[in-house]
Amino acid sequence: MKTYGVIMAGGGGTRFWPLSTKAEPKQFLNLSGKDILVNETIDRQAGLIDKDDIFIVTNESQASLMLERTEGRVLADHVLAEPAARNTAACIGYAAVEILEKYGDGVMCVFAADHHIREEAAYLRVMREAVKTAEETDALVTIGIRPVFASTGYGYIKHSPLEGKSYHRVEEFVEKPDAQTARAYLESGCYAWNSGMFVWKASTILRWYEKLLPDVAACLDSIRAALGTKREREVIRQVYPTIPRISVDYGIMERAHGVLMLEGDFGWSDVGSWDTLETVRARDAQGNITSGDTLLLDSKNCVVYAKHKLIAAVGMEDVVVVEGDNAILVCPVKEAQRVKQVVETLEKEGRTDRL
Amino acid sequence: MKTYGVIMAGGGGTRFWPLSTKAEPKQFLNLSGKDILVNETIDRQAGLIDKDDIFIVTNESQASLMLERTEGRVLADHVLAEPAARNTAACIGYAAVEILEKYGDGVMCVFAADHHIREEAAYLRVMREAVKTAEETDALVTIGIRPVFASTGYGYIKHSPLEGKSYHRVEEFVEKPDAQTARAYLESGCYAWNSGMFVWKASTILRWYEKLLPDVAACLDSIRAALGTKREREVIRQVYPTIPRISVDYGIMERAHGVLMLEGDFGWSDVGSWDTLETVRARDAQGNITSGDTLLLDSKNCVVYAKHKLIAAVGMEDVVVVEGDNAILVCPVKEAQRVKQVVETLEKEGRTDRL
Numbered sequence: 001m002k003t004y005g006v007i008m009a010g011g012g013g014t015r016f017w018p019l020s021t022k023a024e025p026k027q028f029l030n031l032s033g034k035d036i037l038v039n040e041t042i043d044r045q046a047g048l049i050d051k052d053d054i055f056i057v058t059n060e061s062q063a064s065l066m067l068e069r070t071e072g073r074v075l076a077d078h079v080l081a082e083p084a085a086r087n088t089a090a091c092i093g094y095a096a097v098e099i100l101e102k103y104g105d106g107v108m109c110v111f112a113a114d115h116h117i118r119e120e121a122a123y124l125r126v127m128r129e130a131v132k133t134a135e136e137t138d139a140l141v142t143i144g145i146r147p148v149f150a151s152t153g154y155g156y157i158k159h160s161p162l163e164g165k166s167y168h169r170v171e172e173f174v175e176k177p178d179a180q181t182a183r184a185y186l187e188s189g190c191y192a193w194n195s196g197m198f199v200w201k202a203s204t205i206l207r208w209y210e211k212l213l214p215d216v217a218a219c220l221d222s223i224r225a226a227l228g229t230k231r232e233r234e235v236i237r238q239v240y241p242t243i244p245r246i247s248v249d250y251g252i253m254e255r256a257h258g259v260l261m262l263e264g265d266f267g268w269s270d271v272g273s274w275d276t277l278e279t280v281r282a283r284d285a286q287g288n289i290t291s292g293d294t295l296l297l298d299s300k301n302c303v304v305y306a307k308h309k310l311i312a313a314v315g316m317e318d319v320v321v322v323e324g325d326n327a328i329l330v331c332p333v334k335e336a337q338r339v340k341q342v343v344e345t346l347e348k349e350g351r352t353d354r355l
Numbered sequence: 356m357k358t359y360g361v362i363m364a365g366g367g368g369t370r371f372w373p374l375s376t377k378a379e380p381k382q383f384l385n386l387s388g389k390d391i392l393v394n395e396t397i398d399r400q401a402g403l404i405d406k407d408d409i410f411i412v413t414n415e416s417q418a419s420l421m422l423e424r425t426e427g428r429v430l431a432d433h434v435l436a437e438p439a440a441r442n443t444a445a446c447i448g449y450a451a452v453e454i455l456e457k458y459g460d461g462v463m464c465v466f467a468a469d470h471h472i473r474e475e476a477a478y479l480r481v482m483r484e485a486v487k488t489a490e491e492t493d494a495l496v497t498i499g500i501r502p503v504f505a506s507t508g509y510g511y512i513k514h515s516p517l518e519g520k521s522y523h524r525v526e527e528f529v530e531k532p533d534a535q536t537a538r539a540y541l542e543s544g545c546y547a548w549n550s551g552m553f554v555w556k557a558s559t560i561l562r563w564y565e566k567l568l569p570d571v572a573a574c575l576d577s578i579r580a581a582l583g584t585k586r587e588r589e590v591i592r593q594v595y596p597t598i599p600r601i602s603v604d605y606g607i608m609e610r611a612h613g614v615l616m617l618e619g620d621f622g623w624s625d626v627g628s629w630d631t632l633e634t635v636r637a638r639d640a641q642g643n644i645t646s647g648d649t650l651l652l653d654s655k656n657c658v659v660y661a662k663h664k665l666i667a668a669v670g671m672e673d674v675v676v677v678e679g680d681n682a683i684l685v686c687p688v689k690e691a692q693r694v695k696q697v698v699e700t701l702e703k704e705g706r707t708d709r710l
Contacts, residue, residue, distance in 0.1 A: 018667070293709075297696055309678070310709040312373070312697045314686035319671075321685050323664070330676050330685055331669035341652055342667045354648075354665040 001135050002106030004202070005045050005054035006095040009038055009066065009113035010085050014343040014355075015273045018324030019305055022355055025062070027113035028069055031271060032280045033291060038066070038113040042073045044120050048127050049109060055080055055098070056113065057091045083237045088196075089216050089251045090243040093209055094236075096202040097224040107131045108205070110198040116280045118267025126264045130199040133167050139260045140208065141199040142170065142253065144192025146265040150182035153272055155194040155249070159261045170259040173249060192261065195268055198248070205252070213251045219243045274303050274320045275336035292323075303333060327354045356490050357461030359557070360400050360409035361450040364393055364421065364468035365440050369698040369710075370628045373679030374660055377710055380417070382468035383424055386626060387635045388646060393421070393468040397428045399475050403482050404464065410435055410453070411468070412446045439596040443551075443603040444571050448564055449595070451557040452579040462489045463560070465553040471635045473622025481619045485554040488522050494615045495563065496554040497525065497608065499547025501620040505537035508627055510549040510604070514616045525614040528604060547616065550623055553603070560607070568606045574598045629658050629675045629691035647678075658688060682709045 009027050020026045027038040034040065042054055054074055058066050060081040067079055080094055092110055099108060109127060117123045126143060134141045144157040155176055159168040173194060177185060185191035198205075209217040219239050226235035253259060269279035281289050288296055292306030299316040307323045320336050322329045329339060346354050364382050375381045382393040389395065397409055409429055413421050415436040422434055435449055447465055454463060464482060472478045481498060489496045499512040510531055514523040528549060532540060540546035553560075564572040574594050581590035608614060624634035636644050643651055647661030654671040662678045675691050677684045684694060701709050 018665075295697060295700060297693065297700070306683070309680075310373075310682040310701075310706070312682060312684050312686075314684070314693045314697060315690040316674075316685055316687070319685070321683070323683060325664075327665040327667060328661070328676070328678060328683060329667050329669070330671055330674070331667075332671070335670040338652070338669045342650060342669060345650060345652070346665075351665070 001201075002053065002104065003049050003131050004099055004103070004106050004108045005042075005049040006092065006099075006108050006110045007038065007041055007054065007056045007113045008088060008091050008110065009056050009058040009062075010082065010091060011112070011114055015337075015339060016322075017339050017343050017355070018327035018329050019307065019322050021324060021326070022352075024325075025114075026271075028065070029114075030291075031277065032116065036069060037116070037271070039070060039073060041111060041113050041115070042070065044117060044123065045109075048124050048131070052078075053103075053106075054078060055095050057082060057095050058113075059085060081236075082240060084241040086240065086243045087245045088248040089209070089213060089246045090219075090240065092198075092205065092248050093216055093220045093243075094223065094240070096206050096209075097220050098227060100202045100206065101224050101227045105201055105203045107134045108198075108200060108202050112196055112270070114271065115195070116267075116269045116271045118269075118279070120266070122266035123264065123268075126262050126266065127199070129166050130262045133260060133262065134199045134201060134204070137167075137260065138201065138204055139258050140204065140253065140256055141167065141260045141262065143195050143197040143199070143264045144168070144170075144261045145195045145268045146263055147186050147191065147193055150179065150186045151193065152176055152179055152182050154270070156185050156191040157194050157261055158191055159263070160190060167260040167262050170253075170261045173254045192263055193268070194249070195264070195270075196249070197264075198253075199262075208252050208256050212255050213244070213246065215244050216246065216251070273336045273339065274322065275333050277303050301333065303336075356556075357408065357459065358404050358486050359454055359458070359461050359463045360397075360404040361447065361454075361463050361465045362393065362396055362409065362411045362468045363443060363446050363465065364411050364413040364417075365437065365446060366467070366469055370692075370694060371677075372694050372698050372710070373682035373684050374662065374677055376679065376681070377707075379680075380469075381626075383420070384469075385646075386632065387471065391424060392471070392626070394425060394428060396466060396468050396470070397425065399472060399478065400464075403479050403486070407433075408458075408461075409433060410450050412437060412450050413468075414440060436591075437595060438592045441595065441598045442600045444564070444568060444601045444606045445574075445595070445598040447553070447560065447603050448571055448575045448598075449578065449591075451561050451564075452575050453582060455557045455561065456579050456582045460556055460558045462486045463553075463555060463557050465555075467551055467625070469626065470550070471622075471624045471626045473624075473634070475621070477621035478619065478623075481617050481621065482554070484521050485617045488615060488617065489554045489556060489559070492522075492615065493556065493559055494613050495559065495608065495611055496522065496615045496617060498550050498552040498554070498619045499523070499525075499616045500550045500623045501618055502541050502546065502548055505534065505541045506548065507531055507534055507537050509625070511540055511546040512549050512616055513546055514618070515545060522615040522617050525608075525616045528609045547618055548623075549604070550619070550625075551604070552619075553608075554617075563607050563611050567610050568599070568601065570599050571601065571606070628694065629677065630688045632658050656688065658691075 055078045057080045063081040158171040287301035290304045293310045295312040297314045299313045303320045305322040318333045410433045412435045418436040513526040642656035645659045648665045650667040652669045654668045658675045660677040673688045
């Protein structure tokens, strides 16, 4: 059976403002200093998925930029353009009908465009096992990440081992916990981080849509009927914006039976904000993480990203300084999440030129 | 007797880097939010000096920019272009021979282009008295500023009152003191800040040059002989770079006899660096001083100058954040003087594109 990759690249990515913007969302950032996140995501599949079998689902307004930035990594007609953002159930469903209708059933590996994985060999081993599991069991398979600290920033999957199997049974999906609960999860050993990576047959996930999300499934049926016809784009533009907005986690994963989980331990991170940047980029001897033209004197544990100008920091500690095209952010590392407040304020004030 | 203004505008001004640069030195900065420093300096003389009697001495490379930025405030032939920077004795001597040769003797009021004065009426009162004193006594007159705190950043003038006179006798010029000495100066009441403002007749200062700086005087004589002839510029370009580099303070003021001082108390500041900015610009309710497009959330006592981009500061206290054309500076307010180190480092590394 064929293996497909489906990369969800719909994120707005204000958490890395002002480097990430509406025009230049997180998946296009080169946070690691090696390549932009979406290209790292594509390249990481080598050996698991043929590059001509990788699809990217992104907003229609970003489809041409996506093709440009991925520099020939993906076939032009494999960039699936969403006329509207309708959450992950719509996104995955669209990819599933496209695959099933035009290329034939196969195992879909679904991942975000903007996550980081440190140990690629370990990642590929787990993914191969996940593909095999999805193919053999016809189950919905997800990748749970063995927690490395008591994160309150991720959802968790409660799981239990299955005698003699490489995969675990999913007991329950749970929301982001408070700090105490997160510590208990970490100690228990039977909770994994919900990475949002899924592996299943295109036909299988669509059967679950029919069962659990019939309204979504009906929309997908309309789209599927038009695929490959002259009216394809027209119908997608008509129907897509009417697909109920629901996440695949909430609509399917938390409600489906027999969901399986492969446990991964390969340095995964969703690179959520400036304060978690060290997961993708090493600190220097002073604990600083820098990019672009920077000059740091007596500065420690700072994150300094210069895009066009030189950023000079003198005597600074634990601060984030980031220059984007239209704005500069300065804040303590531990308050980096508050970039959201800045973005919200600018939105409220209609200062979209800075976003 | 005529009163002339001589504005010394030769400063490099790296202390306000990255807003001030070699191409855009401090006198061209609008730090107050009202106008650029050199224009504030010119406009402040209204009522004391006729605007057509104001001269600006500046580097040849900046003469046209000076004319442009002063927007008609100064006559084109009153911008005196120095072919090389040779310190203040040369600068003042050049202005003195120009005045004496082309316009006739008069009282020269000499000031820097980039200082700030809060109380202009009080300033004018003192200056009028100084002009009168210089005219009547034929002495070298300087303005000493009554100290408002124990500054270690200024040189001091030790002075003593003269029975029944508005002016004091200068006892001694002293270097920048340490903190303890500065406190003693402040308490004694007989030390004033050396503001670098001088008032004297053109003929008087030139006589002192002949006596105390004969090498400088000889160069000035050569220049004076060429003034108004076709060879004027040629001779200035030839002679000027050979004038001994010496300051008027060191070469004349510290060595001349009978120097007089008028005491000024009019909110004078040389606006030395980012940490003294509150002398020219009010803090807001949170103690921040901002310019340009800024967005401050939970930030206190910061100095934030945005030139082109938005600067967003979240949860910051007591920091300077400045965006210039080519660079961005971030440092604690109390370490703002260390901008010099940054500039020196860039110079050493030949990164002149950032200076």
